[in-house]
Every structure is written in structure tokens, then in C-alpha cells.
Amino acid sequence: MTAGHGLCAHEVSFAAGDKRILDRVSVCVEPGELVAVVGPNGAGKSTLLKLLAGDLAPQAGEIVLNAKPLRGWNAAERALQRAVLPQSPSLAFAFRAWDVVELGRHPHQGRASATEHHDAVHGAMDAADVARFAARDWRSLSGGEAHRTHFARALAQLWAPLADGRARFLLLDEPTASLDLFHQHAILARAYGIAEAGAGVLAVLHDLNLASAYADRIIVLSEGCVAAEGTPSAALTGDVVTKVWRVPCEIASDAATGRPVVAVRRATTPPFAARLAAE
Amino acid sequence: MNAVGGAVSLLATDRLAARRRGILLGLGTCAVLAALIALGTGAVAISPLQVIAILLAQFGIDAGVLVVPQQDAVLMSVRLPRVLLSLAVGAVLGIGGAALQALFRNPLADPGLVGVSGGAACGAVAWIVVGGMAANWSLGAWGLPLAAFVGGFAAALGVYAVARSEGRVDVAMLLLAGLAMNALTGAILGYLIYLGDEQQVRALTFWLLGSLGGATWGTILPALVFIAVALVSLAPLARAFDALALGEAEAGHLGVPVEGLKRWTVAGVTLGVGAATALTGIIGFVGLMAPHLVRLIGGPAHRFVLPASALLGAALVTLADTGARMAVVPAELPIGVVTSAIGAPFFFWLLRARMRDRGWR
Helix, strand or coil, X not given: CCCCCCEEEEEEEEEECCEEEEEEEEEEECCCCEEEEECCCCCCHHHHHHHHHCCCCCCEEEEEECCEEHHHCCHHHHHHHEEEECCCCCCCCCCEHHHHHHHCCHHHCCCCCHHHHHHHHHHHHHHCCCHHHCCCEHHHCCHHHHHHHHHHHHHHHCCCCCCXXXXXXXXXXXXXXXXXXXXXXXXXXXXXXXXXXXXXXXXXXXXXXXXXXXXXXXXXXXXXEEEEEEXXXXXXXXXXXXXXXXXXXXXXXXXXXXXXXXXXXXXXXXXHHXXXXXX | CHHHHXXXXXXXXXXXXXXXXXXXXXXXXXXXXXXXXXXXXXXXXXXHHXXXXXXXXXXXXXXXXXXXXXXXXXXXXXXXHHHHHHHHHHHHHHHHHHHHHHHHCCCCCCHHHHCHHHHHHHHHHHHXXXXXXXXXXXXXXXXXXXXXXXXXXXXXXXXXXXXXXXXXXXXXXXXXXXXXXXXXHHHHHHHHHHHCCHHHHHHHHHHHXXXXXXXXXXXXXXXXXXXXXXXXXXXXXXXXXXXXXXXXXXXXXXXXXXXXXXXXXXXXXXXHHHHHHXXXXXXXXXXXXXXXXXXXXXXXXXXXXXXHHHHHHHHHXXXXXXXXXXXXXXXXXXXXXHHHHHHHHHHHHHHHHHHHHHHHC
């Protein structure tokens, strides 16, 4: 595997106690692409994201960021090159939404002018559709609004390309979980736009159709291993979905884009009812 | 629509920044006024003008205000060191409270929490009971603060060591370890007091409740140096504290070296609060109240909260000390009694307010 300008996991393994969570997984995000990681609960998606973010260190294998091992970059350098949107962001104290987004500028303190900071915060708030909440106490925002505010913070962190041309990466852990239909698509369209602008984006997603609609590449994780990987049509086949998620389904094709659309059939025997009947 | 929202937000940001500058200026004025009141109040009354004239006279400037030599002597040798100490102790308790609240991401944290105050108290009491009273007083004046400082540092290190595993400090563990450490220091204190004779017990009690009565130029200078170092090392952490409000992992994502920040914060607070406790005993609640009040009026950004807490803490302790001196003339109340009498009801109110907050959130 080449160690070019990407954010890559090489043969990483991670176990919590006896439980093996990831087993020799290799994953790469290149600049300019949106990669979706999908898989059932407990497949190791969030752990993979934490390894790529540097929150956890792999017990075997290595994470490489822009051609250098991740542990070789210090915290400040990492922050210039990648932003992370956690699954359920929280915040102590009554900061206003503007202040929350401004926190994303922390890595750039002393590197950018006040105008650049302001433009980045403002632009990021517009992009995440939260500009009208700017002066509000973030605790008064709804779950979805707060989540979008933190998305704006991640955008502000990666707002401008780095002077030395190093690639930037955005890691999103279930970014659509608390959002309504409009904002689910809005946030992924924005993430896609960021990838088009040259950054690498990796998003952990549950909704296969959202992944199919926006991802350049999909990685299917199952029980700590990569079960399938490729373009949406290559990764989301009927066989893969049925085997990995254990649901009967049909794969249609989107009339406009040709991307797969997964239609899950109603389960004929509800699992609980079946178990009750068996007992 | 977005442009309008942006313009509004920009204005709001500017207004808040201007307001914070105004509040800092106001708190600075409060601290100066509190100092003038404290310097002028006592058995020998000195008007604010006379206070200023005496201070100017030290620099060879004649302000043309009539001053009695006795006023000059009282101000320079008794009140000025005491007021300088109260300002410094208040400032370090305020900023220490704000720093610990930022570190624990919890507005109920206080310098007493990491065991500094309890450990310092143990050190001082051990000195008084075991050796201090036997030695002559000039040795006692140095031994007491030194013993308190060593005790505070040891307690903080112990708490830190317990809370640390695999290179990380878990904040919940730090809180629990602080709780256990306070129970331990409480037991040691109780035992030492039980061992002490009547005269010692009286000295202990007064010290435990807090007093600035021991302030002389000789005793305060080392403490002022320690406190200055603590203030200077904590103040630049403001932006990192803001990021830390997101959580430790998230602060790390923003480039904050979180483990280093935790160690630096605990060391800075211990240095400052340990030195303060050594000289004045335990002055409760200032570290809790000052940051909370400034957050209420100016918001939670630490570039504002840290200096504002220091200024408000300085004003609070100086006024509380004046109150303690004047309440039962010619005797003195322990200052800890004054701050706790104000602080404890405040703490109850805070708990109730937070419960209402939770219901709303």
C-alpha cells in the first residue's frame, strides 16, 4: 500500500480486554474523496474512527497521516490536518453557538489574522446552516441544531488549505444520527463539497442509502474485518447486505445516478415473536 | 438571511467583547477600592486621600495632605502587607478555582477539591503540634508556611498519582481521589488536634479557620513570589481551557496537549493555593464563588473568566478580611468564618439553580 498523501490505517488491530474489535483492518482515505464506513452495531466502526483520529493507539499495525506515522505528529500538527465530529458532542459552561464554532480556530491561533478567523467562523456557520443561532446559548439549541453547530466547528477548523499543501481530513462519526431528512442530506452534501474541494472525508454512517448517494467509496465493516469495499454499486450488493446485516433486501438502482438503493423487506417473522413461540 | 444573521452575530460578538473589557475594568476598580477601604479601616482611621499620600510619599512625592506619623507607621508596617497578602491570596484562590473548574469541566470544583487545602492544613498542624511550638517563634514563622506548602504539594501529588493510569489522568478519578484525600487529611487533623495541648488547639483552630493576621513584610514576600508564579503560569491557559470545555478527546482533536495541560494546571494551582493556605489557613468558597459570579455577568470564555476571577477574588478576600477585623473589635474573627458565612448559602443557591437548569436542558 502506498504511503502518499492520505489518512491510512495499515493492518490495524484493536482489542478491549478479550474482545477483539478490529482485526488487521486496512483502510485509506485519499484527499478529494468521501469514504463511508458502514456496518452493523459492534462491527468496530467507531473504534476505527478513534484510531484514525488518534484517540486510541492500535495494538498492532499503524496509522499514517500525510506520509508520516500519526504518532509522529504532535497534537497541534494533527489539529491542522484533521478535524473530528464526535457522535454526541457536549460542552461544559454556557458558551454561545458562535463561541463553539470559534473553538475550531484553536489550532490556527497565531497563524491566521483576526479577519481570517472571523471569515472562517462565519463561513462555517453559514455552511452548516447555523448562522442564525450565533448569539444563542448553545444549551438552548435542539439536539440537531447543536450537532450542526459542532459540524460548523469542524468546518472552521479545516476552513482554509494549509500553506504547505498538506491534505486535510474530516472524520465524521454518525453525523446524520440526530438530524431531520433535510439536514441529513444537507450535511452530507456539504461533506461531499469539502471532498470536492480537496479534503479527504470519512463518515461513519448507518443509513446505507445515504452512504450510497454521497460516498465515492464504501467500506463495509463486519465483526472487526472489512467485508466489502469499493464504489457503492460494488460494495452494496444484495449478498453483502443480506449476509452482513442479516436482513432480506432488494437492491434497486437510482434512476438519476445509477447508485444502488437498498430496500429492506419486512421481516416475515419478528425475531422476538419467533423466540417466544419457540419457548 | 444568512448575511443578516452574520451581521447580527458580529455585532453581538463586538458588544460582548466591549462588555467584558468594561467588567474587567470595573472589577479592577473594585479591587483598588477594596484595598483603599481596607488600608483606611481600623483602630487608627486613615482617609483614602491620606492613604494615597502616604503611598506616594514612599516614592518621594509630596501630595500635600496632612498625615500623622502614627498613621504612616500603621499603614506601612501593619496594614499594607496585610492588604497585599489579601489581594494576592484572593487573586490566586479566584484564578485557581476557575482553572480547576475548567479542568474538571464542572462549575462546582474548588481548590479544596484536589486535596491542596487539606494537605496544607495537615502540614501546618503537624508543625504546630509536633515541633513548632517547642521551637522559638522566628523559626515557627518560617516553618509553618513551609510545612503547609509541603503538605499541600504531597496531597496533590498523591491524588494525582492515584488518578493517573496508563499515562492519563481521569477527571472523575481525580475528583474521587480528592474526596478520599480530604477524608484522610481530616482524620490526620483530628488526631493531631487530639494530641495537642490547650494552647496548641487554640492556635490550630484559628489557623484552620483562616486568618491574615500573621502578615508582615517578612512572611508575605515568599508567598507573593509563589503566587505571582502561579498567576503567570495559569493565565496563558485560557484558550486551552475553552477547548477543554468540549471534552478531553475533543480538546485533543483541536491540538491541545491535554495531559500536559492537566499536569501544568494542578501544579500551578498547588503552588499558588498551597503558598496562600500556608500563610492564611483555609479560606473557603472564594475559589467557588468568584469564577461563578464572573461567568454569570460576562460569559464563560476563559480569557475573561481567569483575570476576572482573580480580580473579584482579590476584592472579596480584602473586603472579607476588613469585615473580619472590624466585626468584633478589638478582637478579630477568623476570615474563613466570614467567607463561609457568605459562601455556604451561595453554594446552596448554586445547587438549586443547577437543578432547575437540568430540568430545562
